[in-house]
Amino acid sequence: MIISFNCRYFSFSRKYILLPVLLLAFYSFAFAQTSINFTIPDSLKLKTYDELTTAFAADRNDSINRNLYAKTYIAKATKDRDSLRMAMGYELMGFIYYKDYPKSFVFYNKAIEVSENLGNLRYPAILYTYKGAVLSTDGKHKEALENHLKAIEYAELNNNKELLYVNKHNIGILKTHLELYDEALQIFKECYIYELYNKERDEEDFMYSHFSLADVYTATHELDSAIKYNIQGKKLALKLKNNDIQTLFSLNRGIIYFHQKKYKKSTELLENAIDSLHDSREKLTIINGLYHMAKSYDSLHQKDKAILNYKKVDSLFNKHPYHISSVIMNTYKALYTHYKTINDKENEAVYINKALLAHDTHKKDYQKISNKIIKTFDRRKLLEKQKELNKALSQKDKKYTTFIILAFIVFAIFIFTLLIFYIKQRNTKKRFHEFVEHQKRKASEIATEKTTPAINKNTKDIGLAEDVIDQLLNSLENFETAHTYIQSDITLPSLSKRFKTNSAYLSKVINTYKNKKFAEYLNDLRVAYAIEKIQSDKHFRLYTIKAIALEVGFNNSQSFARAFKRKTNIKPSDFIRQLEETKI
Incomplete structure (x- = not known):
């Protein structure tokens, strides 16, 4: 089960929020009407749940039949008052409309509604995971984070380690977008180690862990590690015959070549990879590739080709403005610097304005997503550590005494830390004002x-x-x-x-x-x-x-x-x- 899409980040205005909400309301009403009027065909009345699922999987290209199987599944489950089967039926309906996420979310939400109190290993955690992955790929990362956190909550509650690590991985991708590479790396390592020693691991999950590690190591210029995981991951992709991820590994290797100053190899590999990803939803990955191709051409002193690719980054970003990163900022800097060099003030002004707008948006979205992660996910990790500590104390039969001692130590450390912080802040403020006064005297x-x-x-x-x-x-x-x-x-x-x-x-x-x-x-x-x-x-x-x-x-x-x-x-x-x- 692979739900950990390697996608990145975004900004969007209210109109992008309002439209999915209206569509969800419309689709909910439409489905309710059709469900009321649905009658199980005679040919399917005697089919078991397993037979309906098998038939659904077999008719991958026949949406009409798949719709019929899924509705029959839901109707049978409703008649049997089987909430878990109802959730599974709605999940099948969501699969049918995977390309139309507002419509698929209607069914995932219904599945969540009927399964949230079942205490099931898989539901509703898997449904929140689907939603988080789709929203993240579509650039709606704040909503994606909320769904991944809900998935983690249910995965922990019902002890589903597989889904726990899939969603941790996706939060790692959020941290990568925020360029918190050290924190993202710790998450990806944790997921990689879990999968490495898990005999029942999903090989595609393992493959994506390789890609995430290669991606972060490339971003931090730890090229030996990046190459190691790139090679291992690409071998897995070849074994699984996954052409899309093979292309992503090729693009990553092209960026590695750039950092190794092998600019000609970089442009050749990146150009081929980007052509293959033309219809991909991985827009930020394509943006990253185009940017490094432009940088490679710059280093080869082929300025026209460099500017062409910088403009491709701008064009793609204009179509998908939620996929924002420091690459966008650097692209606009390269463009307005180029036009300043050739004394084209009009174009220089255009790209300076774009850079300022992108910067303001980036800062706003960074704070919004970063604060959410800090307040929820990072706090969750602290709570996990606290839980482990309390368990260890109870096993030693020193719960009360140790708690008092620990509380005193923590309080003392807190007071000491607070005092140090206060002194440091006071000294900083004092030095600042001294400098300002000195600056006024000798402006x-x-x-x-x-x-x-x-x-x-x-x-x-x-x-x-x-x-x-x-x-x-x-x-x-x-x-x-x-x-x-x-x-x-x-x-x-x-x-x-x-x-x-x-x-x-x-x-x-x-x-x-x-x-x-x-x-x-x-x-x-x-x-x-x-x-x-x-x-x-x-x-x-x-x-x-x-x-x-x-x-x-x-x-x-x-x-x-x-x-x-x-x-x-x-x-x-x-x-x-x-x-x-x-x-x-």
Whole structure:
């Protein structure tokens, strides 16, 4: 039983919610009318439930007969007052309309209604699982999450481990969409280990676990692990003759080739895979493939093909706006940067507006889904651990005494943690206000990072002619004014070459007249620029720390955070939070 679709995420307006609701109401009424008038045909009156199920499975391409078998199944179960059989009959009806999910949900909801109090191993957990998988594939991830959580609730209640792990896997996919890769990886590993040692495992579930692991490892650039699970998973897909998932593994390998800088191989594999996925519902997977194909062409200096594929990402996203991720943000950045380079202001403005709209939507949906996961799924895991702890304590016959001790320790830890947190917050706030006050006193120094100590007129101290020093200082002033320092590839040799001098001369001038080594000088300029943007641009504050780091020229968030704290004595995340709280 495979219900764990590898699909991703979305945003949608009220009209997308209202339409399914109206359709559900319509289909419910229509089915109620036809059910009242349904009479079991003579040819099916003596058929058993098993015979009807077998006939239903055999006529896969005959929807009329399948409808007849399913309605007969429901009519017999209703007559026999067999609630479990009624649920199974409604499930069959849902299968018939799997391509029309509002209609199929009418039957799944009816099946849930008659089975929720049966204490059955399979029902209604399987029905919530179906709904969650379909909604997730269709981009309605908040509703998908709610159904997966209900499925987990019933799976735990009725001890169905298989469905428990299928739904955990799908919540892992939600975390992947939120780019919480470490958390998603833990879930996927847990599901993989369960299936690895389960002798009765479903091989397709096992295959999808391989794909999810390969996907996350690729996203985190752990390429050896990504390749391992990609190869193993593709072998399973070949064995199961599942062409669709084989194509997904090929697409994943194409992205791996990109990260390995094998750009030609990447474009060839991605192009073939994307062509095969043309009619697939895995729209975000296709978007991801198109984006990496564009990046590969960019790296091959084939700009026209790169822009063509970036625009394909934009086109696909316009048709499916709920499939949003950082890939979309990076695509729009690539497009508006391209048009800025060729001085096409009209198109530059178009893609900047699209980037802002996508960013606002992404932030809103991220918070909505993330909060739901934290409040429900992550809390559920804590409750599981609490349950295990209480069981262990009762087995040792120390329930009361141990509980008091544990409660005291937890309370003490809580108070201690609260105290540490309070002190940390107070110190952070104090450092923030100290920095702001310092910034007010020396606004020009912090805003532009152009402060130059009094020039040492004894030019012989650094062994350079005065005209050479003046030329380099003027070049540095232009370099700062034009904000060229936010380019990530700036190095001492490259800047020396740009200034038509050598590294030793430039280094001496910076050391003497800026009182800094080159790396510190460059980082301070970038941090000052980041501070100015954070304070003046509300949209810039919404960026992740990693995005801000890349935007101002750092290669990673860690080096940016270190430089930022050295400069301001406060972490960038705390700086932004304090700024929002004080509304400076």
